Amino acid sequence: MSDIIKLTTPLSEEVVASLKSGDQVRISGELYTARDAAHKRLVDLLDQGKPLPFDIKGAVIYYVGPSPAKPGRVVGSAGPTTSYRMDAYAERLMEVGMKGMIGKGKRAPDVVEAMMKHKAVYFAAIGGAAALIARSIKSVEVVAYEDLGPEAVRRMVVEDFQAVVINDIQGADLYQMGQEKYRIA
Amino acid sequence: MREIDVSQITEAVARMSQSANTDLGQDVIQAFERGLRTEESDTGKAIFKALIQNAMIARDEKVPMCQDTGFAVVFVELGQDAHLVGGSLEAAINEGVRLGYEEGYLRKSICDPFTRANTRDNTPAVVITEIVDGDKIKLTMAPKGGGSENMARVTMLTPSGGKKAVMDFIVQRCQEAGSNPCPPVIVGAAVGGTPEKAAILAKKSLLRPVGAPSPDPELAQMEQELLTRINNLGMGPQGLGGRNYALAVHLEKHPCHIATLPLAVQICCHASRHKEITL
């Protein structure tokens, strides 16, 4: 396993190109949160030729719907949700400059291809380690779709957010590589 | 005839909504520790450590171990000599869920299937009631997240397929589920009954202490064989490669129709949450 790579958002194309499946990363800077319902609205905006509610250039989108923050805290528990539900929308966002996605679980082959084409990467965070992950989230503010509750789009400032590169721009897939290494036929 | 006021049920459900989500069972934590000892992959080991740490933070700070605080599934075993007073059972349970999820800062994740409009208080609960002997009521609160629920399947196999078809289907289901249900997982499965019976039995099997074998030696042996086959797939913790994809397989069986071989598989993520109380 390689050393830990520190990343700061927004991600540049050069940084994205340097990442390899299996790289352990710590992300600092801003992340934007969105789940299925928010993705649908974002893509609807693009379809209508309207601007998105945040700057998508180089952005990393975190697939998460946090639990409510207790008083005195910035966020509740906040682990990744399953990514395949966003597969239908991912390429549209890559087309306009999204460079990273954080979630859990395999992506569809066309999403992996889109990552190669548009130079974007897919990271996984530890699914279910939500109380631990919340510690790396320093501030949260709703930027759009407050009516969606946990599914609203939020801007999160994170510090050393722990993730691993699943799909790089070469089309490699850590889930496949990992399983092949430990499979007993 | 013993009287039980439903307000006690509301209170118990509210309390368990919170404790189930913040206080992971010792059996699950021990299974993580076993996993940490047996895991060969460094990434896998790091994941077990993170999960143990996560469970401690959740317990000590009384925050949910996972942001998906689940659909509130409540198993009720109602003694036939108990008499509930003060209101209806379902309404009392739903009120408990509403209170528990609000007061516990738990996520409200229940919505209309078509409009997707959120009910905003995590109700209604799914209530599975059984009438049993005695004059008590046992409530088991088992919140379950959407990521692992999406991996459940019910299938009607051909009886000629027998054990082999059953085991192949379960192993294949895990392979297809991959990292989606947040492995390490507990695989619950039930063979027989009707499709709905099998689904409930499989869900209920997840309430066993992790890895407690079936009392039926034949099923217990199948559980071991399945666990080995599933873990030999090599998917490991979080599906990133390793020895421990599943912590346990829990298998149940029920007589079925001469023409059928129903099978239900319910995969539970490592956030295997359930609390019970008897009133």
Ligand code: SF4
């Ligand atoms: S599958 Fe379980 S651990 Fe994973 S996000 Fe859902 S509820 Fe949490």
